[in-house]
Amino acid sequence: MAQLSDSIEQFIKELMSDDAHIELRRNELAQHFGCAPSQINYVLATRFSVDHGYIIESRRGGGGYVRIVRMQNRGEKNFLETLLERVGTSIDEDTANAIISNLYERKMVTRNEALLLKAGVARNALALPLTAKDVLRAAVFRNMLIQVFRNIEEGKRDDV
């Protein structure tokens, strides 16, 4: 029962395999899946956003393309700061989940830890108005993120 969007996401990820980036034709891909071209944009927006660790570049006109670039690992200290900035004082569940998935893909947290993080920010935990949930989620998530990076730091020391 895989949804179109899920299939397209899979297809793209298989295309990328270990490459840091790939280029594709939006219209071709759409045709391959028999869908509207804008469907591709939807998939890119919901599964290959910056929060997911990707950057999209593209060009229109003849010979146009869409390039999907996997973001490089930055220094961890900077990365934490970037993430905290992104979280700010309010964040919705999808964005938080995207960030967590990204941490997992970068092997910065184990699978179990990722699931724990998701459990901590899940909306169903909070019986509150939506906007209040976002604010609270940001607060909890911040704390957890900081801990993730502490864990990583310590692991480093232990390695030595």
Place this chain on the structure above:
Amino acid sequence: MAQLSDSIEQFIKELMSDDAHIELRRNELAQHFGCAPSQINYVLATRFSVDHGYIIESRRGGGGYVRIVRMQNRGEKNFLETLLERVGTSIDEDTANAIISNLYERKMVTRNEALLLKAGVARNALALPLTAKDVLRAAVFRNMLIQVFRNIEEGKRDDV
């Protein structure tokens, strides 16, 4: 005569048979039983709750589904129930930390995971009146505890 809810419960359990989890369409099932879709939620809430040893996951929108996951391992499940009972609807930070430390001592979570849990329930994460904090902490903690037990289980699925 058997209540509708009982029939639906039976039906779902037969569907599951030996599987650790199944996926179903809420609307389809409701139609099959000629009842309101929300009836399905009622059955899930009253017969497939965490204390019954199940976890419900779902997704809305096109291709949406309801997934029912059976938690294995009776011994651990009972322990989870005990913990959830202890957490109740409100819990202070020290008590939560004590529980987390206990989980760590029992080797049910790694040290990193324990630290993550503590970060999630830390009082400074919650900018609210004290009593409200305890209530929210309980909600978040509950979610995380359930996740801990899922992590422990075998036959884990791979979607993060």
Place this chain on the structure above:
DNA sequence: GCTATAATAGTCAAAGAAGGTCAAAAGAAG
């Protein structure tokens, strides 16, 4: 060099496709 045209890609709003929530009505049980 310009300009028109074709070839791309992007945006946004609306429709469609699920599932969720909550409170009130209806039924059972005692």
Place this chain on the structure above:
DNA sequence: CTTCTTTTGACCTTCTTTGACTATTATAGC
């Protein structure tokens, strides 16, 4: 009759798909 459980329905939120309209770029003809 009262209380607890079940059932329903109106309304809400989330996710996906499409299509009309817009924007950009390359290139073929002047």
